[in-house]
Amino acid sequence: MAPPEAATPGAGPPVLQALGVGKRFPGVVALDDVSFGLRAAEVHALVGENGAGKSTLIKVLTGVHRPDAGELRLAGEPVRFQRPFEAQQAGISTIYQEVNLVPLMSVARNIFLGREPRNRLRLIDFPRMNREAAALLDGFGVRVDPRRPLHTLGLGTQQMVALARAVSVQARVVVMDEPTSSLEPREVETLFRVIEELRARDVAVVYVSHRMDELYRICDRVTVLRDGRHIHTGPLEGLERMRLVSMMLGRDMAEVRRDGVTGFAADGHDAARTPVLTADGLTRRHQLDGVSLALHAGEVLGLGGLLGSGRSETAKALAGGLALDSGEVTVAGKVLRRITPAAAIDAGISMLPEDRKAEGIVPGLSVRENIVLAALPRLSRAGIVSRARQDRVVEIFMKRLRIKASSPEQKVGELSGGNQQKVLLARWLCLEPRVLLLDEPTRGIDVGAKAEVQGLIDELAGEGLAVLLISSDIEELIEGADRIVVLRSGAPAGELAGDAVTEPALLEVLADSAPTPRPAEEAAPR
């Protein structure tokens, strides 16, 4: 009657087990008596808000952190990992949310780093390594010359390389921390196929994601963490979505239901008649092909499109971060002659970049320093920065954006993703912009902070700011934007306005654009 263990996901004995694990950092208890069991051939979702302890738990499982209390058991045997290397030796491999590979090294070298195939002389066999890397990637639907340096590939492809590395070791456990955050829908499908294969091979997968659809689609069981504590473990099937969200948030179900999934208010904004910013025929070889849009005060304009459709490039071009071959940008009736970042800021354009880590936040500086960074010229007289004025500005924004930090002097690197994003937002709001360009403002931040950031976007538009919103989260785009301009291969593909801003309508325009990949664009540097 009882089927074999491998065939029933979630029924076998734990492959990897954390028992009463505790971990504290100066001033914070990151994990408090958390137990977590992982069985062979199951996909186990690990969910919780940022600061819930997911990342810490993952780092304990993968040997980055050593627990202060409790123990890990691998196939029943107690283990202590001193370094990530030891965890990997034990068959636990990890894909991190931010691609953690070496950009200057080739694709194949990245995949095989530390366990390169050798020839008889014990020297690295590069032809074999490149062949195996190509075959491996081919299996994931990625066709790329394995000799190419990693940094010449798009972010999504880089993530696939990380995936190839993680599964090519004979892993018993694969930990995936937000693996889909930089993937296109097609690549997400590939990832899911790989996960199915892993499951068939009896590998246990820990899957961390904020995307509910993904969790319900591929995960067998779920563990919810909140404030460093274990809240719930159980099968996902039959668990109501609302109940899961309410467990993560620690909020009442009715409350969640009333406020909706996103933090946007239900009503639209009163947009002004004349546009604050108009872009006309923005063109750049291989990237943008005649993008035009008009942005009005008090509206949220969504910019839709698949990864690589030129969304981020458009925003970057408007902010002066990407030189244009042709095209014209007009702000408040004045044509911008040469669009440099400084000229854009002067004209009142502020941009929140896609990649917080690389393009925005300075993790070693304090919250205060990060916020006033861009506004320093305005806060200083004759080159001398007034500390009192800084403190005033910082206080206002920390309160207004509800930034959670122990003090304005806390290092930004220590904050959660959501709070980092708010600090960046504060930095640009200090400049009193007319136009705010938001590129994936809620990517990689937890449900609660996401709703808050979304609420803020709403408020800002309500106060008369013109907001351009780029988001891969369709729900966010639909509920957040008053109008949506859809791009395809760097060219405008359609516009949705008024009652036409619906999910099916957007999907239809997007789906049209699906089968036109542009390799040149994918390979474009960030």
Add this chain to the structure above:
Amino acid sequence: MNAPRPADPTAASATADPKAAPAPLSATPSVRAETEEPSGRERLLGLVQRQGVLAVLLAVILVASLLYPSFASLDNARGVTVQASFLAIVALGMTLVIITGGIDLSVGSVFALGGVLAAWASQWGLLPALLVPLLVCGAIGLVNGLLIGRAGLAPFIVTLATLLGARGLLLAFTDEGATTYLVPKGSAFAWLGGGTVWGFGIPLLIALTLFGLGGLLLQRTSFGQGLFAVGGSSDAATLMGLPVARTKVLVYTLSGLLAGLAGALNAARLTSGVTILGVGMELDAISAVVIGGTLLIGGAGSVSGTLWGVLLLAVIQNLINQIGSLNSSYQSVVSGGFLVVVVVAQRYLARGRRST
């Protein structure tokens, strides 16, 4: 905000249910095709970046040979190459260190210390004359490595400290330079420095052998790949499970060993340990490495480039000596000029590669 807000958000996500929308898995696997081959321009730029210094070296040699027949003589070539081999050995270690994103300022002092120790130990024969400097200089490198790799201190500070420390040891050992140790004439050790094979000095042959081995180590072993990874992204290397600390300890030890060996060979050539040698040699080594195309921030580089860089510096020096009318101090000016040109070119090339 024109989207109709559903009463129950779960209903909204039903439309987004991926089971309904995307293509079935049995369909042809999605393919993300990155451009298959690097473009011709990209390749050319890559080649120039890697071997540009070789082209410059050949051009300089060609022009010099045409202008100064005395430059092109075999004797001169033998002299230049032997002279350059000591710096080359030091720069080899420096290349590996810089590829990890570090720097080793101690090599000049360690070079001098190695020379004096070798001269002192040579009274007991060839083996002590090599082993003593290697042991001591390797130990200094090990200290560098432990402080940088395990204790996480900044390479600049640590190796600055050992630069001063090694120089101090040297002065103490030679009674402030008053005592000079001589290498016995005609000993096997003296032959290591002064001997020749087909007219080419033994130090040159040793240097070339070491470069060959260094190239294999860097390009064809896991340790070598680890050097690139540590220099390219130390965090990623750690998370990928590479032994980052051990790699750093080893690379600084290796640099110390090579500097000590170079010093010993130099002492064998001069048949005495000279205290004042090696001042500023670390900077020559760094220049040669950077001119050779290795990125000062780490993560990319080659030992062959360093070899050409060392030769370029040596040829320039020799050329200025050939001209004769020029003050030899100008050598530094020209070398410095080359360094600036190379760094600017590297930057330009890097940009060119990115914008393809």
